[in-house]
Amino acid sequence: MRETLAEWRPMIDDAIADFLPRDVDADYLESFFGEPTYEYDPVGIQRALAAPIWDLLDRGGKRWRAVLFLVFVEAFGEDPEAYLPYACIPEILHNGTIIVDDVEDEATMRRGEPALHHVYGKDVALNAGNAMYFLPFKILTHDSGRLSPETRLAAYEMLTYELNRTHLGQGMDICWHNEREVRVGHEQYLEMSACKTGCLGRIVARLAAILTDQPADVESHVARYAELTSIAFQIGDDILDVENSLGRAGEFGKEFGNDVREGKKTLLVIHAIAESDPTDARRLEEILEADENTDEEIREALSILEETGSIEYARDRALDLAAQAREHVRAVDFDPESTAKLEEFTEFVVERDV
Numbered sequence: 025m026r027e028t029l030a031e032w033r034p035m036i037d038d039a040i041a042d043f044l045p046r047d048v049d050a051d052y053l054e055s056f057f058g059e060p061t062y063e064y065d066p067v068g069i070q071r072a073l074a075a076p077i078w079d080l081l082d083r084g085g086k087r088w089r090a091v092l093f094l095v096f097v098e099a100f101g102e103d104p105e106a107y108l109p110y111a112c113i114p115e116i117l118h119n120g121t122i123i124v125d126d127v128e129d130e131a132t133m134r135r136g137e138p139a140l141h142h143v144y145g146k147d148v149a150l151n152a153g154n155a156m157y158f159l160p161f162k163i164l165t166h167d168s169g170r171l172s173p174e175t176r177l178a179a180y181e182m183l184t185y186e187l188n189r190t191h192l193g194q195g196m197d198i199c200w201h202n203e204r205e206v207r208v209g210h211e212q213y214l215e216m217s218a219c220k221t222g223c224l225g226r227i228v229a230r231l232a233a234i235l236t237d238q239p240a241d242v243e244s245h246v247a248r249y250a251e252l253t254s255i256a257f258q259i260g261d262d263i264l265d266v267e268n269s270l271g272r273a274g275e276f277g278k279e280f281g282n283d284v285r286e287g288k289k290t291l292l293v294i295h296a297i298a299e300s301d302p303t304d305a306r307r308l309e310e311i312l313e314a315d316e317n318t319d320e321e322i323r324e325a326l327s328i329l330e331e332t333g334s335i336e337y338a339r340d341r342a343l344d345l346a347a348q349a350r351e352h353v354r355a356v357d358f359d360p361e362s363t364a365k366l367e368e369f370t371e372f373v374v375e376r377d378v
Contacts, residue, residue, distance in 0.1 A: 026372070028365065029091050036090045036115060039108040040081065043163060044116075048074050056162065076144045076152045080119055083135035089228050090115040092369065096232035096246060099362035109167070110235060113160040113183075114228045120156025121190065121224070123149050128198060129286050157187065171235070178234050186223040186230070193220025200289040204313045206297045210341075213291050217258040218251055225254030245352045249366070252349035257373040259342040262290040263335060269326055281322030287312045291341065292334040299332040339374065346370035 045052055053064045090111040094104035104111075125131070126139040127149055133139060141149035161183070164176055171179070196216040200208055229250035233243035265283045283290055293312065297305045311317060311325045329335060353366045 028095070029086055029088060032091045032094060033087045035105070035108060036087050036111055037081065040112045040115065043109065043112055044074065044077065044159065046074060046078050056166070072144075072148050073152055073155055076123075076140050076148055077119070077156065079143065080123065080134070080140055083137055085119070085135065087115055088369075088373075089118050089224060092225075092250070093228045093232050095362065095365050095369075096229055097236060099358045099366070100232065100236040100238060102236050107232075107235065109163055110231060113163055113231060114224060116156050116160050117187070117227065118224055120153045121194075123153030123156070125194070127153070128194070129201070131282070131286070133282070175234060175237070179231060182230050182234060183227065186227045189219045190223045193217065193223070196220075197288075201287050204309070206289055206293060206309055206312070208289055208294060210291065210294055213289070213294055214255060217255045221258040222251035222254040225250035225257075242356055245355045249349045249352040252345045252352070253370050253373055256342040256345040256349070256370065259291055259338050259345070260374045262288075262292055263338050263342070265290075266292060266326060266329055266335060269322065270330070280319065281317070281326065284311065284322050284325045285317055287314075291338045292329050295334040295337045296329050296332040299334070300328055304328050304332075342374045346374055 048070050049066050050064055053066060053069065054060065057064075093111045093114060094107065097107045098104045122134065123140050126134055127141045127146055131139045132142065137143075139149075140152070144152075161180070164171065164179055167176075193216045196212070197220060200206075200216075226247045229246035230243055233246055238246075262283060265281075269281045269284075289312075293308065296308060300308065308325055308328045311321050314321070317325075347370075349370045350367045353363055358366070
């Protein structure tokens with residue numbers, strides 16, 4: 025899977041650049057966004073949109089959503105290179121959510137560098153992030169008539185449905201972050217992840233199925249596969265944050281104890297609160313609800329997570345979700361190579377170290 029990601033990433037970045045150039049000018053703006061009513065300001069748009077967006081994209085990222093889209097396209101019997109422009113859709117959406125999430129979470133670091141709102145300001149970051157929710161629709165609009173009106177409408181309806189649900193998940197996450205006590209349960213956490221992270225995965229799978237004209241049952245199976253895999257990825261991300269802070273993971277690109285500092289109610293925290301004695305549970309809540317934490321307090325919280333077996337519990341849940349995802353792959357009549365790639369991907373998202 026690492027080789028597949030490395031192989032496709034340069035082509036995905038080139039496809040994004042064809043759609044959103046690193047350097048915008050008046051000709052591009054008019055051809056892509058339409059004739060101005062009066063006059064565009066390419067310099068301002070460059071500084072407030074193209075520059076911050078490409079700043080984030082150039083920092084890295086695995087591009088796994090775009091690559092997974094292409095893997096699905098190939099599994100459906102189509103040439104993935106012909107669908108490269110559409111692979112940009114989930115990738116641009118994902119990076120847009122990152123920019124907005126970092127502002128909402130008051131994050132300090134992203135991919136090893138200061139979060140965009142610390143570089144460009146909250147106003148520029150929020151506008152750029154929000155623009156990335158809408159820019160992908162232009163890819164469908166500018167497909168030069170390749171898609172039938174029915175297919176384009178189905179893609180539009182799918183995107184609006186799934187993007188609405190991403191905001192349900194983010195809303196739950198923000199609410200829990202702002203609450204002092206840990207009142208949520210395991211199933212509510214999984215639902216939050218299914219919306220916030222899973223819907224972007226579902227977009228990957230459903231878009232590939234819609235554009236290649238797959239039957240409803242196939243679309244349903246691949247959507248569920250992608251949703252389960254995305255939830256496993258989110259749990260894996262939570263585990264990585266803890267293990268990175270304990271010095272057991274690779275270069276993660278986030279601040280030491282990031283999730284604890286942000287007061288995140290992760291699956292590990294929910295499990296630790298339920299399994300620890302009342303004194304430790306209350307102490308963990310106190311650290312999570314504090315406006316600021318010392319490194320020693322972060323280590324104390326991490327110690328509680330470790331001693332309650334919450335890391336192992338979360339990993340077991342992620343592995344179970346990955347196993348469920350593989351069952352949905354096997355329910356579709358893919359060729360053996362595509363099935364192997366999709367199954368391997370469910371392992372990669374849990375076992376990765378970066």
